[in-house]
Amino acid sequence: KAGVTQTPRYLIKTRGQQVTLSCSPISGHRSVSWYQQTPGQGLQFLFEYFSETQRNKGNFPGRFSGRQFSNSRSEMNVSTLELGDSALYLCASRLGMMTEAFFGQGTRLTVV
Amino acid sequence: KQEVTQIPAALSVPEGENLVLNCSFTDSAIYNLQWFRQDPGKGLTSLLLIQSSQREQTSGRLNASLDKSSGRSTLYIAASQPGDSATYLCAVPLPNSGNTPLVFGKGTRLSVIA
Numbered sequence: 001k002a003g004v005t006q007t008p009r010y011l012i013k014t015r016g017q018q019v020t021l022s023c024s025p026i027s028g029h030r031s032v033s034w035y036q037q038t039p040g041q042g043l044q045f046l047f048e049y050f051s052e053t054q055r056n057k058g059n060f061p062g063r064f065s066g067r068q069f070s071n072s073r074s075e076m077n078v079s080t081l082e083l084g085d086s087a088l089y090l091c092a093s094r095l096g097m098m099t100e101a102f103f104g105q106g107t108r109l110t111v112v
Numbered sequence: 113k114q115e116v117t118q119i120p121a122a123l124s125v126p127e128g129e130n131l132v133l134n135c136s137f138t139d140s141a142i143y144n145l146q147w148f149r150q151d152p153g154k155g156l157t158s159l160l161l162i163q164s165s166q167r168e169q170t171s172g173r174l175n176a177s178l179d180k181s182s183g184r185s186t187l188y189i190a191a192s193q194p195g196d197s198a199t200y201l202c203a204v205p206l207p208n209s210g211n212t213p214l215v216f217g218k219g220t221r222l223s224v225i226a
Contacts, residue, residue: 033214042217042218042219043201043214045206045214048212056213058213088153090155090156092156092214097212098143098144098163099161100158100161101146101158101203101214102158103148103155103156103157104155105155106154106155
């Protein structure tokens with residue numbers, strides 16, 4: 001079956017712009033989580049959605065937001081981009097709360 | 113607060129060697145622990161998930177153990193191959209958060225030399 005699909009794979013944006021990233025989870029999975037990975041901080045949790053509701057949120061400013069649609073696809077949005085937002089953004093899907101997390105290939109965001 | 117530490121940060125071994133990667137966590141109130149592999153610039157590939165009620169989980173040449181009481185897990189790789197070269201990450205759920213946000217270690221970067 002198809003894995004977790006993230007689009008686009010690469011993005012280059014200018015400071016001050018906004019960006020939207022997309023994640024399609026594995027079919028049947030209703031939980032989608034987002035993570036930011038940087039060389040300095042490693043992997044950090046952004047937020048998690050389950051059945052269109054945000055269930056958990058990490059320690060990121062309000063410029064980072066997300067949503068989930070009825071088909072479980074999720075988007076995350078970053079407004080007023082800063083240089084420090086350059087990172088690999090990873091999406092994970094799960095079938096249920098204590099089940100295995102499966103990650104997508106990520107979106108590499110570069111802010112210039 | 114949950115903190116995850118992985119030792120060593122980097123490891124270089126000759127092909128065919130058996131090796132052990134270590135992961136420790138500070139809060140033992142976890143439901144499970146997951147090991148991942150990450151190739152450069154790529155996403156994470158799930159290797160093994162160990163539930164808190166299990167002590168070991170095996171997949172092919174990989175064997176992961178979990179000792180909740182001591183806050184430790186090990187990933188054993190048998191007969192290493194150059195294709196095993198990657199960064200290995202362990203992750204545990206953040207306690208008291210619905211079990212979903214994962215807390216990751218910084219990883220062990222493994223190089224297997226042919």
